[in-house]
Structure formats: structure tokens, C-alpha cells
Amino acid sequence: MRRLVVFNMVSLDGYFTDAHGDMRWAHQGSAEAEWKAFVNENAEGGGTLLFGRITYELMASYWPTPMAFANDPIVAERMNTLPKVVFSRTMAQASWSNTRLVTDDPAGEIRRMKQAAGMDLVIMGSGSIVSQLTQEGLIDEYQIVVIPIILGQGRTLFEGITEQRYLKLIKTRAFGNGNVLLCYERV
Numbered sequence: 001m002r003r004l005v006v007f008n009m010v011s012l013d014g015y016f017t018d019a020h021g022d023m024r025w026a027h028q029g030s031a032e033a034e035w036k037a038f039v040n041e042n043a044e045g046g047g048t049l050l051f052g053r054i055t056y057e058l059m060a061s062y063w064p065t066p067m068a069f070a071n072d073p074i075v076a077e078r079m080n081t082l083p084k085v086v087f088s089r090t091m092a093q094a095s096w097s098n099t100r101l102v103t104d105d106p107a108g109e110i111r112r113m114k115q116a117a118g119m120d121l122v123i124m125g126s127g128s129i130v131s132q133l134t135q136e137g138l139i140d141e142y143q144i145v146v147i148p149i150i151l152g153q154g155r156t157l158f159e160g161i162t163e164q165r166y167l168k169l170i171k172t173r174a175f176g177n178g179n180v181l182l183c184y185e186r187v
Helices: 033-043 053-062 066-071 073-081 106-115 127-135
Strands: 004-011 015-018 048-052 084-087 099-102 121-124 141-147 154-156 167-174 180-186
Touching: 004 127, 033 073, 048 053, 048 127, 053 084, 066 073, 084 106, 106 121, 106 127, 121 127
Parallel strands: 004 121, 004 141, 048 084, 048 121, 084 099
Antiparallel strands: 004 015, 015 154, 141 180, 167 180
């Protein structure tokens, strides 16, 4: 059975976007060698990438560009070649390479995908999808990178969660740029 993994960055005060929906702050320290090596290694892991519409549009506007290939060739290659699914009720089509559009029932689609053969499913960004699938108990692992910045306000990754969810810490890693990776599994 495939696992569903979330990889996201949050501020020290728990926001994954600032008050204006911006996530540029999450790239603070991205040029640091240890962090860059981790990002490249993580990109080589493979799987199917899952996005909500907003994150998909951000990713699709950057990763296929010459700038992305110049700045991050390993990550750009993986982002463009890996299979992708975008969940959206408003999009008519998804034109980024290897992308399939799902217009309804994200939880049902994830249940079907988890039963199919293949590599893990990975959600990047996409807070509303993370929240919905957490509520359904479908996420197997949360890989959260805490960025050493205080935003003061913004959107949390788990908006709308109505029940407490207990998790088990399985791995941590601190980076020279101050970022800290925290990996949790469902209990």
C-alpha cells in the first residue's frame, strides 16, 4: 500500500503562508550547502506529487522555466518529470507535464491511489488539501520544516481540523541555516 506523505514548511509561529498568502519567506537560507544537498536528495526520492490549485499554479509557473533549471537543475528535472495530480473544482485543465486533474472527492481519490501499486504520494504546499486529508485520517507521515522566522499572522497548515490528532515523532534534523525538519507518523 502506498503511503501519503506531506512535506511542508512553516514559520516558527506555525504559519505556512503569511497574511497575504505569500510563501517566499520559506526560501530563506536556501543557498546554504547542507540545505541545498538535502533538497536535491529529497527531490530524487520520487513518487506522485499532489497539489491543490493554488500550489499547482505556483509550481507550474516556475519549475518548467529556464530560471528553475539554472537555479535548481536536479529539483527542476524531478518536478517536471514526476507524475502529478492537482485537485481543483475550478480548473478546466492541467497543462504542466505529467499532470492529471481531479475535480471532486479528494479523499476518495486518495483512498484509490493508496491502494494502487507505485511509489509514495507526496503533498507539497496545498494547505486546504492537507487539512481535508488530515481530517479524513489519510496522511501517513508529516515532514514539517520549521523556518526560523516569526510571521505574526498567516494561514496555518491545519485550518478547519475539528478533532485533535496525535502524532509520533520519528525523525529530526537541524540544518546550518536554522531550518529544522520534524517528521511525524500517525499514532
